[in-house]
Each structure stands twice: as structure tokens, then as C-alpha cells.
Amino acid sequence: MELLGEYTSMKKALISIAFGLTASLLATGASAQATLNSVKQKGFLTCGSNTGLAGFGLPDAQGNWTGLDVDLCRAIAAAIFDDPSKVRYIPLAAKDRFTALQSGEVDVLSRNSTMTMSRDTQLGLDFPAINYFDGQGFMVRKKLGVSSAKELNGASICTQQGTTTELNLADYFRANNMKYEVVAFATSDETFKAYDAGRCDAFTTDASGLYAERLRASAPDDHIVLPEIISKEPLGPAVRHGDNQWGDIVRWAHNAMLNAEELGVTKANVDQMKGSDNPEIKRLLGTEGKFGEAVGLTNDWAYRIIKHVGNYAEVFEKNVGEGSKLKIKRGQNALWTKGGLQYGMPIR
Amino acid sequence: MQTVVSQTSPPKKSILYDPKVRGVFYQVLLVAIVGYLFWIAATNAIENLQRAKIASGFGFLNNTAGFDISQTLIQFSAAGSDYGDAFVVGLLNTLIVSAIGIFFTTILGFLIGIARLSRNWMVAKVAMVYVETLRNIPLLVQLLFWYIAVLGPLPQPRNSIEMGAGFFLNSRGLFMARPVYTADAWAIPAALVIGLVGSFIYRRWAKAQQERTGRQSPVGLVTLGLVLGLPILTWIVLAIMGANPISFELPRKGTFNLTGGMQILPEFVALLLGLTTYTAAFIAEVVRAGILAVSKGQTEAAGSLGLKPGQTLRLVVIPQAMRVIIPPLTSQYLNLTKNSSLAVAIGYPDLVQVFMGTVLNQTGQAIEVVVITMGVYLTISLVTSALMNIYNRRVAIVER
Numbered sequence: 001m002e003l004l005g006e007y008t009s010m011k012k013a014l015i016s017i018a019f020g021l022t023a024s025l026l027a028t029g030a031s032a033q034a035t036l037n038s039v040k041q042k043g044f045l046t047c048g049s050n051t052g053l054a055g056f057g058l059p060d061a062q063g064n065w066t067g068l069d070v071d072l073c074r075a076i077a078a079a080i081f082d083d084p085s086k087v088r089y090i091p092l093a094a095k096d097r098f099t100a101l102q103s104g105e106v107d108v109l110s111r112n113s114t115m116t117m118s119r120d121t122q123l124g125l126d127f128p129a130i131n132y133f134d135g136q137g138f139m140v141r142k143k144l145g146v147s148s149a150k151e152l153n154g155a156s157i158c159t160q161q162g163t164t165t166e167l168n169l170a171d172y173f174r175a176n177n178m179k180y181e182v183v184a185f186a187t188s189d190e191t192f193k194a195y196d197a198g199r200c201d202a203f204t205t206d207a208s209g210l211y212a213e214r215l216r217a218s219a220p221d222d223h224i225v226l227p228e229i230i231s232k233e234p235l236g237p238a239v240r241h242g243d244n245q246w247g248d249i250v251r252w253a254h255n256a257m258l259n260a261e262e263l264g265v266t267k268a269n270v271d272q273m274k275g276s277d278n279p280e281i282k283r284l285l286g287t288e289g290k291f292g293e294a295v296g297l298t299n300d301w302a303y304r305i306i307k308h309v310g311n312y313a314e315v316f317e318k319n320v321g322e323g324s325k326l327k328i329k330r331g332q333n334a335l336w337t338k339g340g341l342q343y344g345m346p347i348r
Numbered sequence: 349m350q351t352v353v354s355q356t357s358p359p360k361k362s363i364l365y366d367p368k369v370r371g372v373f374y375q376v377l378l379v380a381i382v383g384y385l386f387w388i389a390a391t392n393a394i395e396n397l398q399r400a401k402i403a404s405g406f407g408f409l410n411n412t413a414g415f416d417i418s419q420t421l422i423q424f425s426a427a428g429s430d431y432g433d434a435f436v437v438g439l440l441n442t443l444i445v446s447a448i449g450i451f452f453t454t455i456l457g458f459l460i461g462i463a464r465l466s467r468n469w470m471v472a473k474v475a476m477v478y479v480e481t482l483r484n485i486p487l488l489v490q491l492l493f494w495y496i497a498v499l500g501p502l503p504q505p506r507n508s509i510e511m512g513a514g515f516f517l518n519s520r521g522l523f524m525a526r527p528v529y530t531a532d533a534w535a536i537p538a539a540l541v542i543g544l545v546g547s548f549i550y551r552r553w554a555k556a557q558q559e560r561t562g563r564q565s566p567v568g569l570v571t572l573g574l575v576l577g578l579p580i581l582t583w584i585v586l587a588i589m590g591a592n593p594i595s596f597e598l599p600r601k602g603t604f605n606l607t608g609g610m611q612i613l614p615e616f617v618a619l620l621l622g623l624t625t626y627t628a629a630f631i632a633e634v635v636r637a638g639i640l641a642v643s644k645g646q647t648e649a650a651g652s653l654g655l656k657p658g659q660t661l662r663l664v665v666i667p668q669a670m671r672v673i674i675p676p677l678t679s680q681y682l683n684l685t686k687n688s689s690l691a692v693a694i695g696y697p698d699l700v701q702v703f704m705g706t707v708l709n710q711t712g713q714a715i716e717v718v719v720i721t722m723g724v725y726l727t728i729s730l731v732t733s734a735l736m737n738i739y740n741r742r743v744a745i746v747e748r
Binding site for chain 2: 095119121156162163174197199240241242
């Protein structure tokens with residue numbers, strides 16, 4: 001009897017596994033919509049971040065994630081939960097990042113990813129905003145005596161695989177009729193280590209990344225960044241195609257930070273600004289209109305972002321600008337009013 | 349007695365209670381359920397991909413690749429090749445490192461396995477330390493050790509180590525002279541084929557003669573002479589006649605690196621070293637077990653027949669030990685092949701690195717790419733396994 005009992009319970013378990021499997025296979029399709037609901041239900045946002053890129057996504061000495069891309073995730077969490085710490089970061093290598101987003105492992109990918117047409121149309125992704133305009137450059141050792149990328153004929157070049165960088169590199173050398181040897185690694189860490197160890201003559205990635213990685217070199221001053229920028233790299237967050245409400249939240253989180261900068265609303269003065277008579281500020285901070293409710297948030301969604309995270313200028317300076325080790329100039333990332341490309345869409 | 353009678357003529361039972369029919373029914377049912385689950389999974393995946401606007405299908409293999417690969421055994425360029433070519437490049441890179449790795453690891457493994465049984469205390473202990481160290485450290489760590497600690501400190505190309513005979517060593521790899529063939533070069537492989545055929549015929553003749561008369565012939569020397577000597581002789585003769593079939597292009601110093609000649613990438617060397625030394629530790633244990641499985645009486649019997657220790661090992665012990673060695677040796681070969689996918693950590697462009705790395709990411713077609721890659725490894729393993737099984741059947745003991 002004992003044996004029989006075991007046998008039937010095993011059979012029951014098998015049947016439930018079989019049904020569970022079928023159910024889960026059938027169910028995966030349904031979660032394409034309503035990312036917001038699932039995030040609210042979980043109680044936190046899962047954010048695909050860089051495995052470690054200073055200024056963009058990197059855990060600090062205390063293990064807290066910091067960076068420009070990280071702050072976008074914190075802004076989204078602040079808008080939803082009024083708490084920027086309700087984010088779980090999943091560090092992703094370049095080659096794994098889109099699969100992680102497609103499969104639902106992360107809610108949003110905020111990991112200096114270039115928006116391209118094929119990624120937008122064939123990978124089932126959407127890029128709701130561009131939070132950093134960048135371009136690809138090269139870094140070499142000073143002692144090579146190279147002062148232009150055009151002199152790199154015959155060089156070995158370390159790059160990270162699965163990136164637009166890898167493709168631009170091939171294009172650039174082909175267009176300039178030069179030869180090179182590519183050495184591609186899976187993670188940015190491995191790529192830079194190999195370059196630093198002398199495996200390659202040059203290291204290539206987005207210009208912002210070059211400055212960030214140079215800090216990690218065994219002797220940062222031995223390396224120079226060449227002046228050529230060989231590509232357009234509009235970097236921004238990505239979400240799954242098809243959940244428009246979720247895409248809207250990510251898009252407007254970025255735009256709220258831009259508008260706050262333009263209107264002079266900062267982390268420090270946001271409470272005071274709530275009493276402003278300026279209708280644009282009133283709409284931004286939710287004292288007028290019901291813009292937050294329209295995307296499934298509360299009306300003070302942008303107030304929460306600015307209160308907890310800050311406006312775009314604050315986030316930029318803290319992570320990659322003068323307040324950071326990278327000391328990157330605003331350049332293309334200045335507001336449109338100051339000759340840059342960052343243009344906050346009107347909230348109205 | 350009653351029961352015996354009733355057994356010889358059982359009453360007609362319903363087909364429903366026939367255990368055979370029931371068995372078949374349950375098995376068919378199981379296959380149907382499993383098949384149905386796979387079908388559901390496949391159609392569901394396709395449907396979801398379409399709904400999420402993710403491209404699907406295998407058409408991407410014909411799209412232009414757009415990226416370059418460091419080691420390509422076939423012609424490959426970013427503009428002129430497609431993802432299918434990139435797949436072939438990755439596959440060939442996996443196969444070549446596995447094949448060369450299996451070759452060297454077999455030799456090294458046998459040597460160490462035999463050394464562990466040596467009566468020389470020092471030799472046996474060194475072999476033991478080798479085995480215990482290498483098989484107890486994760487392979488990934490060993491690969492990184494070879495790549496970063498051993499090959500990392502090599503000098504920059506401008507200070508290449510000249511090793512003579514056209515060999516140079518630097519942080520970009522090992523450089524050597526590249527043979528350039530002329531129109532007359534066909535004579536050398538032709539001579540090699542003649543040498544191979546000749547040595548095969550000679551071996552058969554030598555075996556027949558030994559069985560007939562008991563006289564032994566210098567088979568090894570003659571084979572070596574035919575296989576190696578004949579092509580070299582052809583080369584020399586052609587060179588004397590003024591039609592040098594092969595010339596060598598030496599590597600020269602360029603702006604950044606040596607140009608010309610042949611280059612073996614440090615990634616390849618590190619992977620080969622790591623796989624070979626690691627797997628050899630396991631093979632050594634397999635060989636030791638195999639030799640110990642041959643009873644001592646066999647060695648004593650061979651000795652009493654007047655065979656020398658070397659002959660005893662070669663003619664009596666190893667052939668019997670092979671029966672024990674082959675099946676686990678096959679697993680080690682399969683392990684080596686599968687472990688070659690760790691190349692991804694040190695930037696060697698094997699199948700996983702190129703296809704599941706770059707191609708998967710550029711196309712975003714994870715399901716197709718992963719399915720193809722799994723299929724490839726499965727096929728390689730099954731083919732290796734099948735070949736080893738054929739060999740095993742040949743060396744297995746023949747019961748008389």
C-alpha cells in the first residue's frame with residue numbers, strides 16, 4: 001500500500017508539472033501588456049544595467065548603483081512608488097541585454113544602448129528616449145605616437161562584441177581602406193583588461209566609455225583618446241515593443257527631467273516651485289492638469305522624480321560632468337536652448 | 349496439477365487487460381503527450397514572437413554580417429559575408445581547437461597516466477601532483493591563467509622575441525613563415541599519398557611474413573621513411589632541378605605589428621593549452637585505471653615468454669587496457685569539445701563566441717541561434733561518440 005501511495009502521488013506530481021509547463025508556455029504571451037501593473041504588484045522595478053561603466057551604471061563602494069542610466073531607473077521608480085530605491089538592478093553584458101529585455105527578465109533596459117532601426121524594428125524593442133548623445137572613438141597608448149584614427153592601419157583593436165561599436169569599426173576601416181585585426185570580448189571588463197595588458201594597439205567604444213574606462217587603466221595618463229568620432233550613438237533606455245503605456249512612462253520620465261532643467265526646477269527648490277504661478281511649472285509638478293493619471297501614475301509623478309533624483313543637469317553633472325571624475329562637457333547633451341540636442345517635449 | 353492444466357489453456361481475456369497492449373498504449377500515449385508539448389511550445393513561441401514584433405525564422409543567415417572576426421579559416425569579410433558564413437567560421441574554429449586539443453591531450457594524458465605507474469618515485473609523484481592540481485582547479489580559472497598570466501607578459505610587437513627560423517613571439521601571438529606554393533607543389537602531396545599507400549602495403553606484407561615465418565620487419569622505420577622521406581625527397585629533387593615547389597614568406601615588422609607570414613593568436617594558444625593540460629589530467633587517470641585493470645599475471649606471463657618490458661606494455665598490457673580505457677576516454681573527448689565553448693571568456697572566436705555572442709545580439713533571434721548552436725554541439729558529440737564506439741568494437745575482447 002505504501003508503494004502504491006507513493007506511485008499515485010508521483011503520478012499526481014508529474015501531471016501537475018506537465019500542466020504547469022503547458023500553462024506557463026501559454027501564459028508568456030499575456031504579459032506583453034501592462035508592465036506597469038506587474039511592476040506595481042512586485043513592488044519594485046527591475047532595471048537592466050551595465051555590468052560596470054563609471055558614470056553610467058556602476059555600484060559604488062557601498063554597493064549602491066550610481067550613474068546616469070541608473071538615475072533614469074531611479075526616476076521611474078520614484079514616479080511609480082515615490083521611492084527611488086525600489087529598483088532591482090540586473091547587470092547585463094552587451095550581448096545578453098536585449099534577450100533579457102525580450103524575455104521579460106527586466107522591465108526596462110537602461111544601459112547605454114544605441115538606438116538603431118534594426119533594434120527598433122526587428123528586435124521587438126522601443127527606444128522611448130535618448131538620455132545621452134554619444135559617438136564612437138578610439139583610445140591608444142601615447143608611446144605609439146598615433147594622433148589620428150586614420151593612422152591605425154594594421155592595428156589590433158579590442159572591442160566588445162554584440163555592440164554597434166563592433167559594426168562601426170568594420171565600416172570605418174572598410175570606408176578608409178585600412179586593415180585591422182579585431183579582438184572581440186564578451187564583456188567590457190574583459191575587453192579593457194585585454195587592451196590594458198597590451199593585447200591590442202587600440203581600444204574602441206563610445207567616447208563617454210573611453211573616458212570612463214581610462215580611469216581603470218593601470219596608468220591612465222599613458223593613454224590618449226583620438227579626436228575622431230566615427231559614428232552616431234544615440235544612447236537611451238529600451239522597453240519591449242507593444243506596451244505603449246510603459247514606453248510612455250519611460251519617455252516622460254526623461255522629458256520631465258529635461259523640462260525641469262529648462263524651467264529651473266531643481267531637487268533643492270522643487271517644494272518651493274510647487275507654489276509657482278508659471279503654468280508650465282504647474283503642469284510639470286502636477287498642481288494643474290491630470291497628466292500623471294493619463295499614464296497610470298499619480299499627478300505628482302514629475303515632482304517625485306525631481307524631488308528624489310533631480311533634473312537632467314543635476315543628474316548629468318553628478319554622474320559624468322564636473323561633479324564626477326569623468327569631467328565630460330555637456331556638448332551635444334546640453335539643452336536645445338544652449339546649443340545642444342536635449343529637447344524636453346512640452347507637458348500639456 | 350489443476351493449475352498447470354489451466355495455464356496451458358488460459359481463458360480468453362479482454363484485449364483491454366492484455367499487459368502487452370497496455371504497455372504499448374501507455375508508451376504511445378507518452379510519446380503523443382511529449383510531442384504535443386513540444387508542438388505547443390513551438391507554436392506558442394512563434395505566435396508570441398510575432399506579437400512582440402520580433403523577427404523570426406532562419407532568413408537572417410543570409411543577411412550581411414557587418415562585423416569582422418580575428419581568426420577565420422575561410423574567406424570572411426564584414427561586407428562580403430553573411431551570418432551563415434560567420435556561423436561556419438565559428439564552427440570551424442571550434443572544430444580545429446577541439447581536434448588539435450584531442451590530439452595533444454591524448455598523447456599527454458597517456459604519458460602522464462603511464463608515468464603515474466612508474467617505479468621511479470620521482471616520476472610517479474610528479475605525475476600525481478600534475479593530475480591532482482590540474483583536475484581540481486576549474487577550467488575557466490586555468491584558461492584565464494594561461495591567457496592573462498602566461499601570455500599577457502609577452503612583449504609588444506616592436507620588441508618581438510625572435511626565435512629563429514622565421515618564428516617571432518609577441519603579445520599578438522606566434523608568428524611564423526607562411527609557405528607559398530608554386531605550380532609544381534602538387535608533387536609533394538602526391539608523394540605523400542604514394543608514401544601512405546606504400547607503407548600500408550608494406551605493413552600487410554610484413555604482418556603476413558611474420559605470421560608465416562615468425563621473422564619481424566622494421567615496420568616503424570620503413571613507414572616513417574615512406575611517409576616523411578618520400579615527400580622530402582621529392583622536394584629536394586624538385587629544388588635541385590630548379591623548380592622549388594614551396595617558398596616561405598617571412599613575417600616583417602610593420603607599423604603596429606608584424607605583417608605577412610602566419611599568425612597564431614594568443615587566444616587560440618591559451619585555449620589549446622588550457623583544454624589540453626586540463627583534459628590530460630583526467631585521461632591520465634583513465635589510462636592508469638585501464639592499465640591497473642590488466643591482471644599482473646599477464647605481465648608475468650609475457651615476461652616468462654621472453655618479452656621485454658617495453659614489448660610487454662605495447663603488445664600485452666595496452667591492448668587489453670584499451671578495452672577499459674575507450675569508453676571513458678570518449679567522454680573526455682566530448683568534454684574537451686564542449687569545454688571549448690569557454691573560449692568566450694578569453695575572446696577566442698569559437699562557435700559560442702561568434703554565433704551565440706555577436707550574431708545573436710546583432711539579429712536578436714535568440715531562439716533560432718540557440719537551437720542551432722545546441723544542435724551543432726549535439727551533432728559533434730554524437731559523431732565523436734559514434735566513431736569511438738566503432739573503434740571500441742574493434743578493440744573489444746573477442747569471445748571465442
